[in-house]
Amino acid sequence: MRARVVVTLCVVVAVLLAGVPWIASPATIEFGINMLLLAALAQSWNIIGGYTGYPSFGNSVFYGLGSYGTAVAMLSWQLPFGVGLVVGAVIAVVFALLLGRAVLRLRGHYFAICTLGVAEVMTAIVSNLEITGRNQGLVLPLLKGNVLFYELSLALVVVATLVVWWIARSRFGFGLVAIRENEEAAASMGVDTTRYKIFAFAISAAIGAVAGGIHAYWITFIDPVSAFDIGLNVKMIIMAVFGGPGSILGPVVGAFVLSAISEVLSSEISTVAGLFFGIVIVVAVVFMPRGIADLLRRFHTYRWRYFAANVRATRV
Amino acid sequence: MDAVLSVNGLSKRFSGLTAVAHVSFELGRGEILGLIGPNGAGKTTLVNLISGALEPSDGELVFEGRSIGGLPPFRRAHLGIGRTFQIMRPFPGLTVRDNVAVGALFGTGGGERDLAKARAIAHEKLDFVGLARVADRPADALGGPDRKRLELAKALAMNPRLLLLDEVMAGLNLSELEEVIAIIRKVRDGGVSVLVIEHVMKAIRSLSDRLLVLHHGEMIAEGTPEHVLEDPAVVEAYLGKRRE
Amino acid sequence: MNLLWQGIVNGVLLGGLYALMALGLALVWGVLNIVNLAHGALIMLGGYVCYYLFTGAHIDPFVALPITAAVLFVVGYAIQRRLLNLVIRAPMFNTLLITFGLDVVLTYAAQIAFSADFRTVNPSYAGANFSLLGATVPVVRLLAFVIALALTFGLWLFLTRTPLGRAIRATSQNLVAARLYGVEPRRIYALTFGIGAALAGAAGALYGVVSQLNPYIGTSLTAKSFVIAIIGGLSNPLGVIVGGLVLGLVESMTSLYIGATYTNVASFGILVLVLIVRPTGLLGRTA
Numbered sequence: 115m116r117a118r119v120v121v122t123l124c125v126v127v128a129v130l131l132a133g134v135p136w137i138a139s140p141a142t143i144e145f146g147i148n149m150l151l152l153a154a155l156a157q158s159w160n161i162i163g164g165y166t167g168y169p170s171f172g173n174s175v176f177y178g179l180g181s182y183g184t185a186v187a188m189l190s191w192q193l194p195f196g197v198g199l200v201v202g203a204v205i206a207v208v209f210a211l212l213l214g215r216a217v218l219r220l221r222g223h224y225f226a227i228c229t230l231g232v233a234e235v236m237t238a239i240v241s242n243l244e245i246t247g248r249n250q251g252l253v254l255p256l257l258k259g260n261v262l263f264y265e266l267s268l269a270l271v272v273v274a275t276l277v278v279w280w281i282a283r284s285r286f287g288f289g290l291v292a293i294r295e296n297e298e299a300a301a302s303m304g305v306d307t308t309r310y311k312i313f314a315f316a317i318s319a320a321i322g323a324v325a326g327g328i329h330a331y332w333i334t335f336i337d338p339v340s341a342f343d344i345g346l347n348v349k350m351i352i353m354a355v356f357g358g359p360g361s362i363l364g365p366v367v368g369a370f371v372l373s374a375i376s377e378v379l380s381s382e383i384s385t386v387a388g389l390f391f392g393i394v395i396v397v398a399v400v401f402m403p404r405g406i407a408d409l410l411r412r413f414h415t416y417r418w419r420y421f422a423a424n425v426r427a428t429r430v
Numbered sequence: 431m432d433a434v435l436s437v438n439g440l441s442k443r444f445s446g447l448t449a450v451a452h453v454s455f456e457l458g459r460g461e462i463l464g465l466i467g468p469n470g471a472g473k474t475t476l477v478n479l480i481s482g483a484l485e486p487s488d489g490e491l492v493f494e495g496r497s498i499g500g501l502p503p504f505r506r507a508h509l510g511i512g513r514t515f516q517i518m519r520p521f522p523g524l525t526v527r528d529n530v531a532v533g534a535l536f537g538t539g540g541g542e543r544d545l546a547k548a549r550a551i552a553h554e555k556l557d558f559v560g561l562a563r564v565a566d567r568p569a570d571a572l573g574g575p576d577r578k579r580l581e582l583a584k585a586l587a588m589n590p591r592l593l594l595l596d597e598v599m600a601g602l603n604l605s606e607l608e609e610v611i612a613i614i615r616k617v618r619d620g621g622v623s624v625l626v627i628e629h630v631m632k633a634i635r636s637l638s639d640r641l642l643v644l645h646h647g648e649m650i651a652e653g654t655p656e657h658v659l660e661d662p663a664v665v666e667a668y669l670g671k672r673r674e
Numbered sequence: 675m676n677l678l679w680q681g682i683v684n685g686v687l688l689g690g691l692y693a694l695m696a697l698g699l700a701l702v703w704g705v706l707n708i709v710n711l712a713h714g715a716l717i718m719l720g721g722y723v724c725y726y727l728f729t730g731a732h733i734d735p736f737v738a739l740p741i742t743a744a745v746l747f748v749v750g751y752a753i754q755r756r757l758l759n760l761v762i763r764a765p766m767f768n769t770l771l772i773t774f775g776l777d778v779v780l781t782y783a784a785q786i787a788f789s790a791d792f793r794t795v796n797p798s799y800a801g802a803n804f805s806l807l808g809a810t811v812p813v814v815r816l817l818a819f820v821i822a823l824a825l826t827f828g829l830w831l832f833l834t835r836t837p838l839g840r841a842i843r844a845t846s847q848n849l850v851a852a853r854l855y856g857v858e859p860r861r862i863y864a865l866t867f868g869i870g871a872a873l874a875g876a877a878g879a880l881y882g883v884v885s886q887l888n889p890y891i892g893t894s895l896t897a898k899s900f901v902i903a904i905i906g907g908l909s910n911p912l913g914v915i916v917g918g919l920v921l922g923l924v925e926s927m928t929s930l931y932i933g934a935t936y937t938n939v940a941s942f943g944i945l946v947l948v949l950i951v952r953p954t955g956l957l958g959r960t961a
Contacts, residue, residue: 169767216950222766223709227900228949234897234942242935249935285535285543292532295521302481302515303588304507304536344893348774355771360523389782395775399768400760428764430859 124275124363131268135261143260145377147332150267151325153369155346156353157274158321163351164359165281166314167294168218172229173322174347175236179206180323181330181341185252186245188331195257199327206323207316214312221297230344237342251337254330263332270328271366274321279362290314294360352391356398358407367406400425432459433492434592434623435480440489442475442647449475451647452489457592462614462624464638464655466631468667472647473627474516477594480625481513482506493592510538512590514581516597516627520569526580527552527565530587537588548587555583559613575602582610586617593617595626599633611637635659643667676808681930682923683809689915689922690819691884695877695895696902696914697826698870704908705846705866707766708758711773713899714892715780716871720746720878721795721887722788728795735795735883736817742879743872750871755864762863777892784889795882818880823915825876829869830911842866901945920944 131150135143155177162170183202187193193201217228240246281287289310292300301307330336357368372394380387401421402409413420435457442450450472457463465473478484480491482503491498498506512533521529530552535541542548556562559579564572572580578598585593599610611633618624628634634641634655641658643651645667651658658664699713710716720742727738753776761768802813833839845862881887881895898921905920906913921941928940 169770217946220949223703223770224949226767226770227709227904228946230897231901231942231945231949235939235946238936238939238942242933242939283545285541285545285548288528288532288535288545291524292521292536295523296519298483299515299519299521300532300536301503302483302507302513303533303584304504304538304541305532306502306504308502351771355767385782385785389779389786392775392778392780392782396757396772396779399764399772399775400757403761403764403768425760428762428768429760430762430863 128272132265135264140260143264147260147264147267149370149373150271151329152349152353152373153366154267154270154274154325155322155350156365156369157278158318159350160278160354160359160365161281162314162318164354165287165290165294166311168311169226170229171226171344171347172232173318173350174342174344175233176206176210176319176322177326177346178236178342179209180326181336182240182246183323184327185254185330185336188254189252190245195331199324202327203320203323206319210316210319211312214315218311218315233342233344233347237338240342241338249338251335254334256334257331263328266328270324275362275366277317282362352395356405358405361407364405364407433457434459434494436492438490440479440491441487442479442484443487448647450479453649455642455652457623457625459623460618460621462618462626462637462639464634464641465625465627465644466634466641467644471644473644474596477513477596477627481511481594507537507588508540510591512537512585512588513594514585514596514598520577520580522570524569525566526561526569526572527556529569529580530555530583533584533587538590552587555587559583560609575606578602591622593622593624595624597627597629599628599630607633677930679807680809681926683806683811685923685926686919687815687819688926689919690822691877691880692898692902692922693826693914693918694822694873696899696917697829697911698873699899700903700908700914702867702870703903705842706863708769708773711770711896712776712780713874714896715777716746716874717878717881717895718784718887718889718892719780720875721882722784723875724879724882725793725795725887735797735879739876739879743876746875747868747872751864751868754867758867759860759863781889781892788889790888793887814883818884821880825873826911826915833911898941901941904945904948
């Protein structure tokens with residue numbers, strides 16, 4: 115019963131969001147595209163970080179490969195945008211399959227740091243390649259009209275959320291959660307941990323790459339530093355964790371809430387918005403370490419003691 | 431007797447230290463084999479070698495007529511080898527039922543594909559070990575004895591043909607002990623071969639068809655419980671341990 | 675040949691400073707099991723403290739260094755005591771995230787307080803140098819190198835020879851052992867983080883003398899500190915010297931023979947390779 119209410123609500127929200135471009139100002143639509151792309155990225159991180167428990171700092175690489183894959187396909191090979199998105203996604207998935215084999219053997223800090231290193235290396239490599247325009251980056255053909263990009267971004271969020279919804283109630287998802295909770299036990303119960311982890315990484319890569327491709331064509335300009343920006347990876351993590359990692363809607367809600375707050379603040383002064391972001395992270399980790407999703411689930415039983423209980427559980 | 435598992439000259443060395451030294455034995459279909467020995471004798475290492483968590487330095491493992499050396503743990507689980515862990519490892523973020531459902535979804539033969547069916551199997555196994563009342567609780571809310579049962583239920587949900595039990599009875603009181611013994615017997619009556627590591631001597635004596643004694647990684651005795659427990663070498667291994 | 679020799683000298687001098695940068699990160703990681711993503715921001719903060727002591731109070735940077743370290747110790751102690759102790763038993767990911775949040779807060783606070791302009795600590799002798807077998811050795815870089823090594827060695831002596839140092843090492847093994855030393859874990863944690871921050875402060879002061887400061891240097895310094903800690907391992911503070919020298923030499927050689935734009939490929943490439951091939955570091959084991 116409750117599940118049906120949530121699903122209905124989600125459909126209504128999605129339909130309302132789809133109608134926004136017909137009533138909103140261009141500035142609002144631009145804000146909406148950024149917000150939706152971040153939601154899709156947070157959701158893609160959720161698959162490898164939230165469900166599988168591997169805190170990846172390399173997802174910005176998938177985004178960057180998607181941006182460049184789409185751009186190179188359109189510029190160097192004269193392919194249409196749609197095909198370009200597929201090219202970007204395929205490159206990212208192949209990269210995830212190869213990279214995953216090597217780095218998904220590492221755990222915890224080591225995995226996080228190794229993926230961070232990979233992101234740095236990729237930025238530097240792309241800044242030095244001829245086909246990617248080196249440091250100067252690439253300029254894509256201009257396509258007027260934010261509406262198409264808005265609807266595409268919204269569709270990506272919906273698809274990503276449906277994928278996560280499928281994962282959450284599938285045998286595959288059970289395997290991922292078992293890996294997150296206890297990898298050795300999962301293996302001894304018959305979960306092919308290596309294949310599952312790599313598969314999760316690849317799905318995450320595909321979604322991130324499409325987001326990168328949409329963004330590249332929308333902005334019409336990409337350069338290595340912004341396309342492979344680790345700060346973007348950090349945003350995905352913060353939004354997913356703020357909303358509730360390992361939940362179906364948490365990352366999307368987290369991305370919407372934080373984007374909105376940050377938009378309001380940065381219209382004042384951007385430095386203050388940055389400072390606020392940092393404070394939100396610190397406060398959220400201390401008082402609601404399992405995100406909004408968990409807060410909503412348990413607040414009615416614990417009330418305000420919820421926050422104190424979280425602190426008590428982890429302090430020394 | 432039709433051997434489900436044959437272990438031939440199995441050894442495991444950790445940088446100079448020999449944890450398991452040239453162990454050989456066979457386990458028959460529907461047999462309960464007790465594995466005993468002082469702390470640090472290499473019992474858990476042996477279970478890890480059979481389940482695939484560790485690779486042996488030497489020796490051969492044959493399960494139902496096929497060599498399983500070098501197979502990763504999940505493949506051995508698919509073949510029908512289920513295990514429990516001495517240090518209990520529930521999936522803390524999942525409910526008790528879903529913990530067990532993981533076993534049903536991935537166990538022997540690759541497991542059950544259908545989630546609803548897996549949950550039904552999980553419920554049946556929880557009922558079997560007496561945990562049905564807490565099926566919807568998160569696994570990390572369970573106390574010690576219930577966690578032992580949960581470990582057992584998770585392994586059983588895999589529908590294993592060989593069950594490796596690593597100290598599932600430690601810390602249980604007398605009536606709980608009897609319940610668990612009855613459960614293991616029932617499992618065996620279903621045709622499952624069982625290897626039990628246990629420190630509770632009374633339990634292992636009444637449960638096992640045969641006993642195997644490890645000491646410093648070596649097999650020092652094998653045979654019926656009565657016979658083995660009177661073996662001077664075994665007595666010395668235990669008493670020697672006590673004097674330390 | 676002469677170019678190579680100059681490259682080696684540059685790499686070694688840089689490596690000493692790198693070692694000091696990584697020292698605090700490795701200490702906190704090894705003892706508290708926190709990978710402090712705000713470590714580079716603390717280095718940045720130390721640089722500014724030294725800068726203002728020099729430009730505001732006209733204190734020589736090498737005299738200001740201990741003052742800077744003391745200020746950062748207080749900052750670090752307070753951060754651990756008031757904030758990080760609240761989440762010390764949380765999953766590793768949460769501590770990673772909270773120190774990232776701290777990094778963001780410190781960076782933007784620095785931007786508001788100090789502006790985004792480049793600053794450098796520029797004493798009268800900044801340009802002094804001498805020739806060593808044909809290679810130019812800037813005096814401030816040599817001084818920074820010597821101080822960095824002395825501090826690293828000093829920490830090693832402190833951890834192995836003093837009761838407090840032994841208590842800190844025991845804490846990294848387990849809490850019960852720490853209690854046997856009669857020390858409260860809360861205080862030991864705060865002290866350890868304070869020492870880590872003080873070392874970052876000292877590194878920052880030296881960094882301000884040999885290079886340029888701005889509020890955003892923290893992230894890349896954190897990343898480099900990681901690389902060094904990973905190469906050197908966490909078990910022995912002297913490992914960071916090896917790690918620092920390796921990174922310093924690799925960066926210097928890469929910019930000499932391949933091109934300055936490839937230094938990041940080289941240093942992070944090493945990080946990725948070391949992690950994949952030998953996750954416990956090139957030397958020793960991690961805790």
